[in-house]
Amino acid sequence: MIRALGAAMVVGASTVAGFRVASWYRRRPAELRALLQAVRLLQTEIEFSVTPLPQALTHVGKRTSAPASLLFLTAGEALEAPEVGPAEAFARGIAACEPKSALVARDFECLVEFGSTLGTSDRIHQSQQIEVTLARLSALEEEAREAQRRNERLWQYLGVLAGLLVVILLY
Template sequence: MIKIIGSLLIILSSGLLGIIMSRKYSIRPKELKKLRFSLQMLETEIVYGATPIPYACYNVGCKSDTPWNNFFLAVSENLLKRRFFSMEEAWNQAMQDSLSNSYISAIDRELLESFGRVIGKSDIDDQKKLFKLFYTQLEHHEKAAEDERRNNEKMYKSMGFLLGAAILIILV
């Protein structure tokens, strides 16, 4: 009886390990969709509401989901307290401070950094074009993240249970 319980514990624990490892592949697409939604709110605030960027970021931060709420609130705080001389510096510092625990990839961070370099540096028509270009690039990242999720999530879950079975066979 003890051997059966031990065997089940080995298989279940390795299966749970596989599920935990696969989790990051399912969270990234969700975070990218939340980013798109937050940036659409930011576009509305800046382009159509003519709200200054620090206040627009604050408004978006209040309405966004984690981790983007902390990010936009940090951008707003950096700008309102005049900690930095440029929007780019405030944007990058907010990325370092608030996105360290997120599941976005290095490529996503580069895209976000490039967006931070140009936001607020042109007139409203150019801002519209900038947002449209960013949405197109973000859509490609979302598709890649979804493909990666489809491929790797199932693999890690299966490998977790198979690893547990392999350990069980070796021990028996």
């Protein structure tokens, strides 16, 4: 009885671990999609509404989903302080959302580069920088979808099978 309960616990724990890793592969494309939407909204705020950057970042943060909302809201709040520049404010936003997201280092590098260009030029050049960022985020999203297709089921099965292997080896 105790052996069967222990075996079930081992299989259950390894299955949960496999599904957690698989959920990371599922979340990353969705988070990149949310970032794409947020950058597009920011582009609209800058180009058409001609909203000041702190207010534009806050508006975008309120209209997007996590982790993009956290990034843009934190950056907008940080930019309200007079001694903080746009690049530093965006870096603070990235630092706030980094532990809570499934994004990888390359995704954050793209966002850091985008943040370093915010508020450094006129609307036309800013729009060009936004287009470059949108293209890079789209490529990263496609890469994340491909990684999801390759690895999501693999980790689910691997979790279950690793648990079964441990149980078989222990019996």
